[in-house]
Amino acid sequence: MKTVLYARVSTADQTSAHQRTQAEAAGFKIDDVVADHGVSGVSTRLVERPEGRRLFDMLRAGDTLVVRWVDRLGRNYADVTETIREFMRRGVIVRTVINGMTFDGATKDPMQQAVRDALIGFMAAMSQAQAEATKEAQRAGIDHAKADETERTYKGRKPSYTRPQFVMVRDMLAMETGTSEIARAAGLSRQTVLRIKADPAAGESALLAWGL
Known part of the structure; x- marks a missing residue:
């Protein structure tokens, strides 16, 4: 069983090395890093990204996928929720560096499942809202400068x-x-x-x- 860090790096975001440093500082022992560079998290699903596809191929049941936050997986509500659920169906544990969240499919208790799924939905919705707010802030910044x-x-x-x-x-x-x-x-x-x-x-x- 291995622990893999996935980093999506845009031109205006952190480097993959920075994200690994954050993860290790939070206590994660990273075995491998998979990173996509210059790929939009809004318009490109994880499975459609070059390294995202490799991630689906390499992870096995019992492995742990670490991301800085769920926005590294995507900025679209439907895509993020389906991506996390697909990994859970495969027996992969998804963990975040920020807030220390853990998502896995091990629990069979319906109440715990409901809480877990609601939390996934909330974080995915926040990720999309963040993306929209970022665009607005960038537009406002450009207008401010001009x-x-x-x-x-x-x-x-x-x-x-x-x-x-x-x-x-x-x-x-x-x-x-x-x-x-x-x-x-x-x-x-x-x-x-x-x-x-x-x-x-x-x-x-x-x-x-x-x-x-």
Whole structure:
């Protein structure tokens, strides 16, 4: 039985190495890493991604699939719920780094199954909502950067965070994680996290202005 980390890496997100570091820091012993690069989690189902297909082929009953959060599996409610259920049907245990969730098909108790399935549905719905909120924040950031010709010429102060850090902060804020915990996970000050929380569009605008 092995533990495999699946990482979906977009141009605006974390690296697979960063996701592995997070997983190992959370106590996971990773045997292998499977990563898709530059693939949309909204429009491309896991089984349609190059490494996603390999993941379905390599995992066997008793293996554990680790993901940073369910949004690595997809950003579409129907796709994420079906993907997790398919892995459970195959006897694969799905675990998340953030929030430490575990999904498996071992339980036969109908009440526990109902709670598990409701939680899967909730997290999948949140993943899709997050994707939609991200698009809106990016549009708002672009509009913010273009609002005034003078502002476009003057970049302002360079952000004290990288785009991967910004993405991590934004995602964890969406899951209502405490600001102190986010600051520790992202390696930022609590004040920086609070600034991003107060005006994410301005944060996106600053990254765009500096080409980050």
